[in-house]
Amino acid sequence: MKKLISLVLALAMVLMVGAALADTIKITRDSSYNGTGDRTYTAYKVFDADVAMDPAGTNTEADTETVSYGEEPGPISYSMATNSPWLTAMQASGQTWFDVKLAADGSKYIITLKDGVENNTATAKAIAAYLEANLPDGLSGTDVPTDGSAVEVGKGYYLLLASDGATNLTLVTTDVEIFEKNTYIETSKESDETNYSVGDKITYTATVKIPADTNPDNPVILHDKMDTALAFQDDVAAKIAGEDFEGFTVVTEPEDECTFEISIPITEAVLGKEITFTYSAEVTSAAATETGLVNELGGQHGDYNTTPTKVYDYTFGFDFEKDFTGSDDTSLTAKFELRTTADDATTAIAFNAKAAGVQKKVDSDDGEGSTELTISNTEVINLAGLAAGTYYLVETETSAGYNLLDGPVTVTITDTTEDPSSPSKTVAFTGGEVEDGKLIINNNSGTVLPSNGGIGTTIFYVIGGILLVGAAIILVARRKASE
Numbered sequence: 202m203k204k205l206i207s208l209v210l211a212l213a214m215v216l217m218v219g220a221a222l223a224d225t226i227k228i229t230r231d232s233s234y235n236g237t238g239d240r241t242y243t244a245y246k247v248f249d250a251d252v253a254m255d256p257a258g259t260n261t262e263a264d265t266e267t268v269s270y271g272e273e274p275g276p277i278s279y280s281m282a283t284n285s286p287w288l289t290a291m292q293a294s295g296q297t298w299f300d301v302k303l304a305a306d307g308s309k310y311i312i313t314l315k316d317g318v319e320n321n322t323a324t325a326k327a328i329a330a331y332l333e334a335n336l337p338d339g340l341s342g343t344d345v346p347t348d349g350s351a352v353e354v355g356k357g358y359y360l361l362l363a364s365d366g367a368t369n370l371t372l373v374t375t376d377v378e379i380f381e382k383n384t385y386i387e388t389s390k391e392s393d394e395t396n397y398s399v400g401d402k403i404t405y406t407a408t409v410k411i412p413a414d415t416n417p418d419n420p421v422i423l424h425d426k427m428d429t430a431l432a433f434q435d436d437v438a439a440k441i442a443g444e445d446f447e448g449f450t451v452v453t454e455p456e457d458e459c460t461f462e463i464s465i466p467i468t469e470a471v472l473g474k475e476i477t478f479t480y481s482a483e484v485t486s487a488a489a490t491e492t493g494l495v496n497e498l499g500g501q502h503g504d505y506n507t508t509p510t511k512v513y514d515y516t517f518g519f520d521f522e523k524d525f526t527g528s529d530d531t532s533l534t535a536k537f538e539l540r541t542t543a544d545d546a547t548t549a550i551a552f553n554a555k556a557a558g559v560q561k562k563v564d565s566d567d568g569e570g571s572t573e574l575t576i577s578n579t580e581v582i583n584l585a586g587l588a589a590g591t592y593y594l595v596e597t598e599t600s601a602g603y604n605l606l607d608g609p610v611t612v613t614i615t616d617t618t619e620d621p622s623s624p625s626k627t628v629a630f631t632g633g634e635v636e637d638g639k640l641i642i643n644n645n646s647g648t649v650l651p652s653n654g655g656i657g658t659t660i661f662y663v664i665g666g667i668l669l670v671g672a673a674i675i676l677v678a679r680r681k682a683s684e
Contacts, residue, residue, distance in 0.1 A: 225351035226343075226359070226371060227378045241364040241504070243342035244371065247287055247332060248279040248312050248358040252374050277374060279312040279358055280304070286337035293335070298328055325370045326414075332360045332370075351376065363416075364504040386411055386421055388500035390510045396517060396616050396624070399488055399562040399586030402434065402481045403514055407498050409465070413473035419503045421471075423463040423478070424455070426497040426509075430488035432564075433460050437480040446476060459497075485564045486553055490518045490585040493622045513621035517614050518559075518585030519628045521594065521640035523576040525603055528646075533578040535644060536598040543593040543609045550592075555582065562586035573597070581639065589616040589626065594633075596642070603644040608632060610642060 226244055281287060281301075288310070291301045298318050302311045318324060345352050345361070354373055361369040361379070371377060387410040392403050411421055427433055435453060439446040448470055452462040463478060465471060488494055493513035500507040525533045538549040551570035552560040560582055563570035576582055593609040610632035618624045634641040 225376045227351040242345040244359045245342040246357040250356040251278045280309040290335035329370050386500045388507045390498040397484045398588040400564045404481045407478045410475045417467040421465040422501045424459040424499045426459040428494040431482040434481045439478045486561045491624045515624040522581045524643045525578045526645050533600040537574040538595050540593045559583045589614045
């Protein structure tokens with residue numbers, strides 16, 4: 202029985218030594234990662250670690266003071282070489298956590314926690330910040346990927362630095378797996394509506410969440426890329442918890458392809474906070490009808506980039522054709538206004554000149570445009586740049602011999618979009634014919650008013666002749682009587 206126990210202990214010792222020879226750091230990224238860039242890590246050994254391998258905890262160095270951290274195979278002692286690149290930082294007055302004592306044989310320095318220093322997260326963060334600030338020049342580290350693969354390192358106390366500045370202190374005495382917490386910035390964006398008329402201003406709301414442990418060496422930058430048919434109004438405002446926030450700058454001519462950038466320096470005011478930005482853009486007459494106008498927002502901190510949020514907005518239009526009944530004469534024309542209130546001419550919408558059969562609503566840079574829409578016989582016009590809603594097409598003038606419409610044509614555009622990147626609509630008309638979704642407005646020619654006729658002029662000529670003959674007879678008779 203004793204031999205069997207001894208054999209089991211021996212096997213256990215071999216297994217533990219085997220693990221020690223393959224000490225690794227492995228990082229597992231959590232499912233909340235949402236970025237197109239990648240945070241990378243580098244591990245820098247600060248102290249060597251020596252672990253007692255027997256269950257009783259007997260140390261391998263008789264003269265070594267020990268500090269135990271958690272459930273390890275045995276007590277752990279820390280040391281650093283006499284020529285360690287970290288020695289200067291460890292012996293500096295700003296280092297207040299560790300006692301650094303030369304070993305009895307002078308071969309190394311023994312590292313222990315100072316009396317009264319608490320072994321907790323706050324202490325670890327303070328030590329990590331100090332070590333990062335005093336990282337020796339030219340010190341090489343070990344790259345640690347984030348794909349879950351393990352990297353072999355020696356036993357030790359490591360400073361783990363991320364490419365975006367996040368820091369960790371990692372103790373490696375056996376295989377260590379680090380579950381990366383979501384300490385990345387998060388961004389989102391939305392617009393107040395989805396469909397607009399040309400000339401309308403879209404109000405956007407963008408948010409960025411900045412983790413409490415965000416590295417202050419790099420600002421958070423929001424990149425906003427707008428469709429070329431959207432005109433940024435340079436009116437960015439921000440709030441934190443409902444209070445105005447001004448700790449940011451706007452760059453309207455950035456070096457990349459975005460429309461503008463918002464740069465947010467990392468200060469105590471933003472750590473652990475969500476910042477809400479609002480700004481607007483005008484829909485210009487360059488907007489393609491029924492095509493999503495893309496506005497894209499992404500965030501950057503160091504090497505990490507969030508997956509951009511895409512917001513789609515769009516405009517609508519409709520076709521109408523003018524037909525003069527019974528005529529193919531294309532010189533016949535009629536004039537219309539498109540109003541938002543049927544009997545109020547002041548609500549007539551101004552449009553740009555026709556181009557390839559399309560008339561678009563004017564934007565603020567197009568000038569006044571014209572509310573008068575002239576259309577020829579058999580011509581088809583697409584009125585574009587309209588939001589969903591109800592409009593009234595009022596005929597104000599028509600060619601001679603043809604009657605004006607006796608009332609407005611009601612046009613109702615309904616947004617039926619399910620996928621914002623591919624807008625859709627229905628259009629209903631009241632007061633005109635519809636063919637293949639197109640409004641056809643007919644003008645009828647004028648008619649001869651009903652009449653009972655008249656007696657004409659002949660009778661007047663006959664009576665006049667009789668009177669003349671009678672007058673001549675009387676004149677002759679009087680002359681003879683006088684003779």
